[in-house]
Amino acid sequence: MTLRTPLTERLAIQHPVLLAPMDIVSDARLTAAVSAAGGLGLLGGGYGDEDWLRRELDALAAAKARFGVGFITWSLARQDRLLDLTLERKPALVMLSFGDVRELLPRIQRAGVPVLCQVQTLAMAREAVAAGADMLVAQGGEAGGHGVGRGLMALLPEIVDAVGGRVPVVAAGGIADGRGLAAALMLGAAGVLVGTRFYASDEAAGAPAAKQRIVAATGDASVRSIVFDISRRNVWPAPFNGRCLRNAHTERWLGRELELMQNVEVESARYLAARQAQDFEIAAVIAGEAAGLIRDVQPAGRIVAGMVEQAEGLLARRGH
Amino acid sequence: MTLRTPLTERLAIQHPVLLAPMDIVSDARLTAAVSAAGGLGLLGGGYGDEDWLRRELDALAAAKARFGVGFITWSLARQDRLLDLTLERKPALVMLSFGDVRELLPRIQRAGVPVLCQVQTLAMAREAVAAGADMLVAQGGEAGGHGVGRGLMALLPEIVDAVGGRVPVVAAGGIADGRGLAAALMLGAAGVLVGTRFYASDEAAGAPAAKQRIVAATGDASVRSIVFDISRRNVWPAPFNGRCLRNAHTERWLGRELELMQNVEVESARYLAARQAQDFEIAAVIAGEAAGLIRDVQPAGRIVAGMVEQAEGLLARRGH
Numbered sequence: 251m252t253l254r255t256p257l258t259e260r261l262a263i264q265h266p267v268l269l270a271p272m273d274i275v276s277d278a279r280l281t282a283a284v285s286a287a288g289g290l291g292l293l294g295g296g297y298g299d300e301d302w303l304r305r306e307l308d309a310l311a312a313a314k315a316r317f318g319v320g321f322i323t324w325s326l327a328r329q330d331r332l333l334d335l336t337l338e339r340k341p342a343l344v345m346l347s348f349g350d351v352r353e354l355l356p357r358i359q360r361a362g363v364p365v366l367c368q369v370q371t372l373a374m375a376r377e378a379v380a381a382g383a384d385m386l387v388a389q390g391g392e393a394g395g396h397g398v399g400r401g402l403m404a405l406l407p408e409i410v411d412a413v414g415g416r417v418p419v420v421a422a423g424g425i426a427d428g429r430g431l432a433a434a435l436m437l438g439a440a441g442v443l444v445g446t447r448f449y450a451s452d453e454a455a456g457a458p459a460a461k462q463r464i465v466a467a468t469g470d471a472s473v474r475s476i477v478f479d480i481s482r483r484n485v486w487p488a489p490f491n492g493r494c495l496r497n498a499h500t501e502r503w504l505g506r507e508l509e510l511m512q513n514v515e516v517e518s519a520r521y522l523a524a525r526q527a528q529d530f531e532i533a534a535v536i537a538g539e540a541a542g543l544i545r546d547v548q549p550a551g552r553i554v555a556g557m558v559e560q561a562e563g564l565l566a567r568r569g570h
Numbered sequence: 571m572t573l574r575t576p577l578t579e580r581l582a583i584q585h586p587v588l589l590a591p592m593d594i595v596s597d598a599r600l601t602a603a604v605s606a607a608g609g610l611g612l613l614g615g616g617y618g619d620e621d622w623l624r625r626e627l628d629a630l631a632a633a634k635a636r637f638g639v640g641f642i643t644w645s646l647a648r649q650d651r652l653l654d655l656t657l658e659r660k661p662a663l664v665m666l667s668f669g670d671v672r673e674l675l676p677r678i679q680r681a682g683v684p685v686l687c688q689v690q691t692l693a694m695a696r697e698a699v700a701a702g703a704d705m706l707v708a709q710g711g712e713a714g715g716h717g718v719g720r721g722l723m724a725l726l727p728e729i730v731d732a733v734g735g736r737v738p739v740v741a742a743g744g745i746a747d748g749r750g751l752a753a754a755l756m757l758g759a760a761g762v763l764v765g766t767r768f769y770a771s772d773e774a775a776g777a778p779a780a781k782q783r784i785v786a787a788t789g790d791a792s793v794r795s796i797v798f799d800i801s802r803r804n805v806w807p808a809p810f811n812g813r814c815l816r817n818a819h820t821e822r823w824l825g826r827e828l829e830l831m832q833n834v835e836v837e838s839a840r841y842l843a844a845r846q847a848q849d850f851e852i853a854a855v856i857a858g859e860a861a862g863l864i865r866d867v868q869p870a871g872r873i874v875a876g877m878v879e880q881a882e883g884l885l886a887r888r889g890h
Contacts, residue, residue, distance in 0.1 A: 371790045372862060391711075392721035401712035401721035403744030403753070404789050404859035411863070424723030433723070433753035436884050469724050470691045539724035542692060543731070564756050568885045 264288030266441030271320025323349030390423030410438035428560020469542030584608030586761030591640025643669030710743030714858035730758035748880020789862030
């Protein structure tokens with residue numbers, strides 16, 4: 251038995267497991283490791299930094315690794331050159347999250363590259379498919395980083411019902427092991443997009459102290475707010491906010507966001523310094539509720555293999 | 571193949587499907603229908619109304635139906651007689667949600683009745699098991715009515731990892747069909763507790779107009795807030811709030827809760843009148859994100875049979 255799905259067919263991958271393009275954390279090394287394990291790594295293009303992107307794309311080329319690249323749509327839309335740079339390198343896909351894809355999407359498709367659109371509501375799913383998305387990610391509010399609040403359990407099958415006949419739907423949010431992969435398949439997903447579990451991998455470009463916080467955290471210790479966005483002067487419009495692990499900084503400012511705004515000069519400098527010092531009692535570890543399912547830092551390849559093996563085992567055991 | 575689990579064994583039921591004890595909506599008729607279909611109906615004791623409870627317990631006795639009863643813990647703790655009345659009728663279980671169970675739990679167990687504790691966080695799960703709970707419900711933030719915010723996808727397996735070796739864990743929130751049941755089993759649940767799907771059943775004691783709103787709603791049209799609690803002068807302490815379908819009243823007051831408090835004399839009278847008039851542009855339809863998966867009002871027995879059949883089919887298809 252293997253977990254073949256429309257996603258594994260479409261992307262010509264062995265396992266229906268994608269690396270979430272976590273900004274900075276999903277660098278070339280982690281991306282290549284997930285692809286080498288039979289999934290597909292997505293480079294974390296994030297807001298877009300040309301030097302970083304060029305360097306990481308070069309590293310992927312040197313490693314002869316298959317890869318995708320993920321961007322924040324509204325940020326990419328202001329930086330045309332990043333997309334050209336990406337398309338030259340023939341990625342297996344480009345993933346767009348957060349924003350209006352109608353201009354960027356045909357440009358990417360004209361280069362022969364499929365577009366994976368991440369959405370957080372049914373309405374966004376319908377818009378993305380109407381705009382021509384080749385595949386969707388349904389991202390539940392459990393996910394780390396930016397998102398909205400709908401839980402994956404109902405959001406995923408609802409999106410599958412609405413558009414699953416036209417495009418494969420990938421599940422994201424709260425998935426860290428084979429149980430989550432098997433559950434996502436039962437809900438109609440064609441695969442999973444996994445962030446936090448890969449953050450706590452050997453290859454991830456995150457600070458060791460951040461990885462250890464993910465290992466130590468329960469899912470209760472995760473919170474969705476605008477505190478870290480205010481602190482780095484990057485507040486997103488509603489309905490978006492960001493999930494991170496609770497720390498001294500979130501405990502200090504949750505519910506006092508206006509006061510944080512009023513003190514943003516001092517606090518943002520303090521936040522930036524903490525980030526550089528890897529002081530994660532102030533700087534955010536951007537991780538999802540799946541942190542509560544993670545008990546160790548592992549090689550990314552072992553994470554992929556373990557997820558798939560566990561999912562196959564669970565499905566086989568219940569299946570007869 | 572049948573879906574046998576520690577829950578079906580423990581409760582001697584055919585299918586691992588429990589009716590959520592929705593306040594008023596889960597009356598004797600709906601409870602008996604779910605039990606007759608091979609699941610277990612839980613009467614919605616809610617805040618506790620002695621006349622209502624006695625009448626519904628009488629109806630269940632007359633129907634010779636197996637049943638459980640669910641209460642709001644903090645409310646039941648102030649009304650001793652309701653518990654005595656319930657225990658005299660030998661329910662299959664008592665479910666307690668929201669509050670400290672340490673006093674009530676041993677009283678119930680001394681009567682030979684097992685206790686199912688509903689929890690919304692890992693910390694609450696540990697407390698309930700330490701207090702002696704026989705079974706848990708892990709309730710995700712997708713659920714209608716009162717709750718917290720954690721998504722079921724990560725909460726459920728995290729609770730299973732922590733206490734699943736000691737007690738069966740039932741999944742609640744966002745589950746309306748066989749996909750959700752199969753997914754919950756993959757995540758380690760011993761069964762599911764289903765509310766919104768049974769609200770939209772023929773037998774449910776809800777207004778036909780409320781049922782039609784559930785049928786019409788997408789999951790996007792559901793929101794967690796304290797607006798309806800303020801409006802009926804029943805605000806719960808943090809971290810609890812309540813999920814309902816959006817309507818003119820929520821659109822008017824979301825984000826303006828303090829102003830609603832300031833006008834509560836007028837607004838609560840208006841709200842109460844709307845509830846009596848079944849005007850659901852003001853009164854809340856208390857339903858979860860699973861509303862987006864519900865396209866019709868069905869007999870409860872058909873809902874149970876359909877969920878089980880679909881789950882069995884999905885598991886069999888993937889299982890070899």
